[in-house]
Amino acid sequence: MSSSHEPFGNLFEGFLQAAEDFPEHLALVVDGDHVTYAKLRDRACQLARTILKHDPETTYSLAAFLAYRSFTAYGAVLGILGAGKGYVPLHPGFPVERTWRMLERSGVRVLVVGKEGSTVLEELLSRVTRPLTVIWSDIEDVDRLQDSFPRHAFVNQADSAPEGSNHHTPVSPDSTAYLLFTSGSTGIPKGVAISQRNVTSYLHYLRSIYDVRPHDRFSQMFDMTFDLSVHDMFLCWTSGACLFCVPERSMMGPAKFIKENQLTMWFSVPSVVGFMQRLRMLKVDSFPTLRLSLFCGEPLLATMVGAWQGAAPNSLIENLYGPTEATIAIARYACDSKAEANKGVEGTTYGVVSIGEIFPTQSGCIINDKSELVSPGEAGELCLAGSQVTSGYLNDEQKTRDQFVKLPSLGERTWYRTGDVVRQSDDGKIQYLGRLDNQVQVRGHRVELQEVDHVLRRASGKDEAISLAWPIKTQQIDAIYAFVGTKEEIDAQQILDCCMSELPEYAVPRDVFSIERIPVNANGKVDRATLERYLEEILNGSH
Amino acid sequence: MDRTEAVRRFVSDRVQAQAQKRKRPIDRLSDDLNLLETGLFDSLGFVELIVSIEEEFGVEVDFGAMDPETFTTLGGIINCALSNGPTAGDMQ
Numbered sequence: 001m002s003s004s005h006e007p008f009g010n011l012f013e014g015f016l017q018a019a020e021d022f023p024e025h026l027a028l029v030v031d032g033d034h035v036t037y038a039k040l041r042d043r044a045c046q047l048a049r050t051i052l053k054h055d056p057e058t059t060y061s062l063a064a065f066l067a068y069r070s071f072t073a074y075g076a077v078l079g080i081l082g083a084g085k086g087y088v089p090l091h092p093g094f095p096v097e098r099t100w101r102m103l104e105r106s107g108v109r110v111l112v113v114g115k116e117g118s119t120v121l122e123e124l125l126s127r128v129t130r131p132l133t134v135i136w137s138d139i140e141d142v143d144r145l146q147d148s149f150p151r152h153a154f155v156n157q158a159d160s161a162p163e164g165s166n167h168h169t170p171v172s173p174d175s176t177a178y179l180l181f182t183s184g185s186t187g188i189p190k191g192v193a194i195s196q197r198n199v200t201s202y203l204h205y206l207r208s209i210y211d212v213r214p215h216d217r218f219s220q221m222f223d224m225t226f227d228l229s230v231h232d233m234f235l236c237w238t239s240g241a242c243l244f245c246v247p248e249r250s251m252m253g254p255a256k257f258i259k260e261n262q263l264t265m266w267f268s269v270p271s272v273v274g275f276m277q278r279l280r281m282l283k284v285d286s287f288p289t290l291r292l293s294l295f296c297g298e299p300l301l302a303t304m305v306g307a308w309q310g311a312a313p314n315s316l317i318e319n320l321y322g323p324t325e326a327t328i329a330i331a332r333y334a335c336d337s338k339a340e341a342n343k344g345v346e347g348t349t350y351g352v353v354s355i356g357e358i359f360p361t362q363s364g365c366i367i368n369d370k371s372e373l374v375s376p377g378e379a380g381e382l383c384l385a386g387s388q389v390t391s392g393y394l395n396d397e398q399k400t401r402d403q404f405v406k407l408p409s410l411g412e413r414t415w416y417r418t419g420d421v422v423r424q425s426d427d428g429k430i431q432y433l434g435r436l437d438n439q440v441q442v443r444g445h446r447v448e449l450q451e452v453d454h455v456l457r458r459a460s461g462k463d464e465a466i467s468l469a470w471p472i473k474t475q476q477i478d479a480i481y482a483f484v485g486t487k488e489e490i491d492a493q494q495i496l497d498c499c500m501s502e503l504p505e506y507a508v509p510r511d512v513f514s515i516e517r518i519p520v521n522a523n524g525k526v527d528r529a530t531l532e533r534y535l536e537e538i539l540n541g542s543h
Numbered sequence: 544m545d546r547t548e549a550v551r552r553f554v555s556d557r558v559q560a561q562a563q564k565r566k567r568p569i570d571r572l573s574d575d576l577n578l579l580e581t582g583l584f585d586s587l588g589f590v591e592l593i594v595s596i597e598e599e600f601g602v603e604v605d606f607g608a609m610d611p612e613t614f615t616t617l618g619g620i621i622n623c624a625l626s627n628g629p630t631a632g633d634m635q
Contacts, residue, residue: 286607
């Protein structure tokens with residue numbers, strides 16, 4: 001490892017140190033391209049200079065990119081950071097409406113575009129009223145775009161010369177490294193700005209516990225709009241190791257990808273293990289090269305640990321936990337597959353693996369509904385504080401006040417209320433029990449069911465619309481289903497089409513059913529238990 | 544009906560039904576139609592499709608050795624079912 005350097009103070013500095021130590025090492029394999037550290041650095045520095053030439057003002061501390069699983073996307077992450085700005089990842093596959101809102105709320109003046117973003121680019125640009133600088137490298141027909149959108153400026157990335165490789169704008173630890181959006185109950189996504197201090201705290205701790213080597217080969221499964229991708233990129237790129245971008249078509253069953261590329265480091269949501277199990281891809285000793293496998297984003301089942309350990313006999317397996325607001329992950333549990341198997345379902349809670357302990361560099365506590373600390377062994381809401389925890393939501397004081405609070409018994413410190421219900425067992429390990437509100441994790445993505453309801457109501461034109469997570473009473477959510485309360489027939493497909501245009505794919509219900517009245521309980525609240533029973537009858541009955 | 548034809552009809556029917564459900568009518572099913580990339584199936588739906596084919600024809604496909612590219616197309620999934628099944632003649 002690059003021991004001759006001071007610990008890096010920001011993401012780009014960490015990358016530059018590795019690029020200096022290992023210029024000829026492969027940094028990235030994407031789309032058939034094999035990119036060395038030197039080449040990736042040149043690309044990033046060129047983009048950084050082009051950004052600064054057109055957006056020198058420090059008042060705009062963020063820049064966005066619209067690209068997906070391409071050299072352009074990775075180059076944009078580094079180039080924007082190299083310009084001393086925080087990056088805002090936009091997904092070309094997300095509904096334009098949603099992407100537009102993110103672009104508006106982030107206030108960026110620069111948008112880096114890859115050719116995979118060009119299908120939605122025109123519709124997006126037509127909605128943006130403030131002038132943007134659109135930086136491109138591989139899109140076509142730029143002259144026509146410039147004619148169509150005279151208010152925006154189109155700039156070739158190669159506008160700046162590639163030489164002078166070590167371009168680096170100094171940044172303060174408090175400046176934003178990246179801005180992500182999480183599901184919000186009002187239908188408006190919440191912006192979470194993570195500072196350089198937040199993310200370097202995470203990386204320095206992880207580098208102290210995992211022995212990352214310059215010859216390691218990292219998986220890159222996570223979408224860049226999901227903060228677990230930051231772990232992939234920067235644990236790798238601060239160590240001189242190589243990142244292997246898993247092509248979209250391999251993501252469901254990446255067995256061959258792992259084998260062919262001899263990956264040593266694996267990181268994914270647990271549901272990938274579920275898919276691979278069902279496709280019988282986890283044969284004994286399939287992945288002997290893996291030495292560290294991490295899972296995060298949704299509950300990890302004990303049965304998955306056993307199956308994965310069989311396929312990857314030389315790998316440590318760890319379960320990570322953390323909300324976006326606390327930067328990637330803040331608790332970890334080292335799985336012992338034999339012990340998990342022996343404990344069986346009884347030793348775990350509903351067969352779900354513990355999330356272990358809060359990192360020793362950070363703080364956690366568990367509170368009841370009166371904001372008091374719970375007694376040992378009692379369930380309550382997990383609260384977090386420390387250098388990894390962000391200070392609040394972007395331009396949303398109300399939401400910030402609701403979630404970032406002082407706890408009377410714990411002095412002046414501000415705590416982030418996660419909304420996750422947990423219990424700490426006698427051995428100090430934390431067990432995740434579920435969500436306090438109606439947020440669920442669908443294949444690792446956080447979904448606020450109220451947001452889905454909101455879209456459903458608009459889509460159906462009916463006031464009564466309720467979405468449910470499926471399967472019921474498990475923590476491993478596969479999909480969302482919906483009910484609309486009406487006596488009339490509904491056009492399910494039209495409603496779903498409308499949802500598809502407003503929600504990311506994982507939040508779109510798999511099907512919608514009509515019901516004469518949505519059942520309510522004595523308090524007039526929606527009787528979810530009865531609805532869940534109906535759903536069970538429909539889905540299991542028709543199977 | 545020979546096995547090849549039976550598999551093809553079974554898979555095609557499932558795909559057409561899904562296309563209809565998603566209101567994405569397909570004029571002609573071609574073998575290079577990618578069932579995932581076209582958005583016809585999500586990953587969960589695709590796994591369900593594979594399980595239904597395996598159950599119907601009593602096959603077990605070794606996906607661990609395959610590129611998903613080779614089995615996510617209509618032609619690919621049909622070939623999988625054919626090349627991994629019991630010997631011809633077991634079918635009624």
